[in-house]
Each structure stands twice: as C-alpha cells, then as structure tokens.
Amino acid sequence: xxxxxxxxxxxxxxxxxxxxxxxxxxxxxxxxxxxxxxxxxxxxxxxxxxxxxxxxxxxxxxxxxxxxxxxxxxxxxxxxxxxxxxxxxxxxxxxxxxxxxxxxxxxxxxxxxxxxxxxxxxxxxxxxxxxxxxxxxxxxxxxxxxxxxxxxxxxxxxxxxxxxxxxxxxxxxxxxxxxxxxxxxxxxxxxxxxxxxxxxxxxxxxxxxxxxxxxxxxxxxxxxxxxxxxxxxxxxxxxxxxxxxxxxxxxxxxxxxxxxxxxxxxxxxxxxxxxxxx
Numbered sequence: 001x002x003x004x005x006x007x008x009x010x011x012x013x014x015x016x017x018x019x020x021x022x023x024x025x026x027x028x029x030x031x032x033x034x035x036x037x038x039x040x041x042x043x044x045x046x047x048x049x050x051x052x053x054x055x056x057x058x059x060x061x062x063x064x065x066x067x068x069x070x071x072x073x074x075x076x077x078x079x080x081x082x083x084x085x086x087x088x089x090x091x092x093x094x095x096x097x098x099x100x101x102x103x104x105x106x107x108x109x110x111x112x113x114x115x116x117x118x119x120x121x122x123x124x125x126x127x128x129x130x131x132x133x134x135x136x137x138x139x140x141x142x143x144x145x146x147x148x149x150x151x152x153x154x155x156x157x158x159x160x161x162x163x164x165x166x167x168x169x170x171x172x173x174x175x176x177x178x179x180x181x182x183x184x185x186x187x188x189x190x191x192x193x194x195x196x197x198x199x200x201x202x203x204x205x206x207x208x209x210x211x212x213x214x215x216x217x218x219x220x221x222x223x224x225x226x227x228x229x230x231x232x233x234x235x236x237x238x239x240x241x242x243x244x245x246x247x248x249x250x251x252x253x254x255x256x257x258x259x260x261x262x263x264x265x266x267x268x269x270x271x272x273x274x275x276x277x278x
Contacts, residue, residue, distance in 0.1 A: 005230045009238045012222035015215040017089065017245035020076075021253065022212035024085045029077040030190065031200040035209030036216065037073065037186040043217050044179030051173035058174060061164025066181030068157040073186050075149035083134070083143030086250030086262065090243045091130050091144070094269035095151035098123040100158050119275035126268030133262050175220055240273040 019036070026032030054062075079088045098120050134141055161178070168174035190198055200206075219242075226235045247266045250256040 002230075005226050005235075006238070008222050009226050009230075009235055010241060012219045012226070013239050013242035014245045015219040015222070016239070016242040017249055019212040019215040019219070020080075020089055020246060021085055021249045022208050022215070023077065024080045024250075024254070026200070026205060026208060028198070028200055029080045030074075030194070031198055032205065032209060032212070033073050033077045034187050034190050034199055035206055036212045037183040037190075039210050039213035040179045040183030040216070041187075043213055044176045044183065047176035047217075048173060048180070051176055052170045054168035054170055054173045054177060058164050058168035058177075061160055061167060062174065062177045062181050065157050065160045065164060065178045066185045068153055068160060069178070069182035070186050070189055072150055072153035072157065073182075075146045075153060079143050079146035079150055082140040082146065084139070084250050084256040085254060086247040086256045086258065086266070087130065087134065087139065088143055088147045088150075089246035089250075090266045090269045091127055091147040092150040092154065093240070093243050093246075094123055094127055094130075094273055095148055096154035096158065097273055098127070099152060099155035103155065103159065115275065119272050121272075122268060122275060123272030126265050126270075126272050129261065129268060130265035133259065133265065136261070137257065137259070171224055172221075175224065179217065237274040240270060243270050243273070 023029055023032045023036065076088075076092060079092065101116055101120055131144055133139075134144060161174075164178075165171045165174045168177075223235060223239055243266055247258075247263070251258040
C-alpha cells in the first residue's frame with residue numbers, strides 16, 4: 001500500500017467517525033439522522049447519473065440493504081441519545097465484525113481460521129471491557145442494547161452488500177443506489193412514524209446534516225476506491241482506526257470522560273477488528 005492510499009484510507013476512517021460525531025452533536029439525534037438521510041438521496045442520484053447501470057438482479061439486495069440501514073440508523077440514533085460517542089461507537093463498530101464472523105461460520109459454511117477465532121476472542125474481551133465501563137461509571141445502561149442492535153444491523157447489511165455488490169456489476173453504482181434507498185426508507189419511515197416534528201427546522205441543523213451526509217459518502221467512496229488499488233484486507237483493517245478517531249473526538253471535542261479502562265477497551269477493540277480483517 002502506497003503512502004497516498006494509506007493516508008486516503010485514514011481520511012476515510014476519520015470521515016466515518018466525523019459523521020457519527022455530527023449526529024451526536026445534534027440536539028435531536030433522530031432528527032439529525034433524518035436530515036442526513038434526506039440529503040443522502042441527491043448525493044446517491046448524482047453518483048448514479050455518472051455510474052454504469054446495475055444489474056436488475058441486484059435491486060432486491062439494494063432494497064434489503066436500505067431496510068437494514070433503517071434499523072442501523074434507528075438503533076444508532078437512540079444509542080447516541082443515551083451514551084457518549086466514545087462509548088457507543090467502539091461497541092457498535094467492534095461488535096459488527098464479530099457477529100459477521102460468527103454468522104458467516106454458522107450460516108455461510110465459511111471456514112473459521114485460528115486467527116479469526118483469536119480475533120473474535122479479542123473483540124469480545126474489548127467489548128465486555130467497554131460495557132463494564134458503563135456499569136462502573138454509572139452511565140445509562142440502555143445504551144448497550146441500542147449499540148448492539150446497531151452492530152447487528154451493520155453485520156446484516158455487510159452480509160447483504162457482499163452479495164449485492166457482486167451481483168450488481170458495479171460496486172460504486174450499487175453503493176449509490178443503496179444511499180438512495182436508505183435515505184428514502186429512513187426519512188419517509190421516520191416522518192410517517194414521528195410526524196414532521198421529528199425534522200429540525202433550524203438552518204444550523206441542516207448544515208450539519210449536509211456535512212454529515214457528505215462525510216458519510218466520502219468515507220464509503222474513498223474506501224471503495226482504495227480497495228481497487230490496494231489489498232482489500234489491508235484497507236478494511238486500516239479503516240477500523242475510525243474507532244480511535246471517534247474516541248478522540250468524543251474526548252477532545254465533546255469533553256467526554258476518558259478513563260484508562262475506556263482507552264484500553266478501545267485499543268483492544270481496534271486490535272480485534274484489525275485482526276479479523278487481515
């Protein structure tokens with residue numbers, strides 16, 4: 001991997017942590033996520049206009065991914081309502097590859113190597129250590145089921161995208177269409193459920209939402225590009241440094257409490273995720 005690609009993937013990791021931080025920054029986490037989702041639609045359509053068409057056989061996978069993203073955003077929004085960025089993000093991001101590895105071994109008949117079993121054990125240890133901090137610090141324990149629900153949804157759409165992108169014939173176009181489906185399903189679904197009151201009207205909220213949407217697509221686009229010019233396993237592993245970026249943003253920008261145990265848990269989770277990607 002060249003230095004340029006290395007730095008680009010680090011930028012993608014930062015952008016992923018950044019858009020999560022922008023959602024956390026909003027007064028209404030669900031409202032901020034609705035704004036992000038609305039703005040994802042024109043971004044996706046703009047990319048679709050210049051991308052090759054996808055195979056129609058991939059359409060059901062696009063819809064399935066959009067529905068799963070609804071669950072992902074729902075759980076993540078409510079997790080951020082109840083916990084710190086530096087607590088929620090590592091749990092949600094770290095538990096997802098562990099679930100993918102376990103489900104893949106059970107459902108997809110994939111062979112699980114000794115290294116992957118080690119990665120699962122390291123991830124489990126890091127997540128348990130991070131979860132222990134919730135109880136030890138007197139934080140809202142309800143963040144845990146929402147963070148884990150987000151991780152489960154992430155694992156699910158990861159498995160869906162792995163098949164959908166291959167069937168589509170164009171990974172870039174597939175991601176763009178998923179953005180459109182995801183944006184429409186979440187924004188329309190939440191507006192139908194919660195009414196227009198869920199949508200912030202302040203210009204500041206829309207500017208933050210636009211920045212979060214751009215950062216979200218940038219994180220995806222850079223990662224996809226990097227995987228075309230560098231080994232996929234290395235890109236996937238390096239991208240998980242987003243966990244450290246999220247912890248640092250939570251600590252330095254939001255003033256979230258940073259303990260030695262939380263820092264250690266984040267490092268253990270990052271090590272487990274990288275081990276699972278290599």
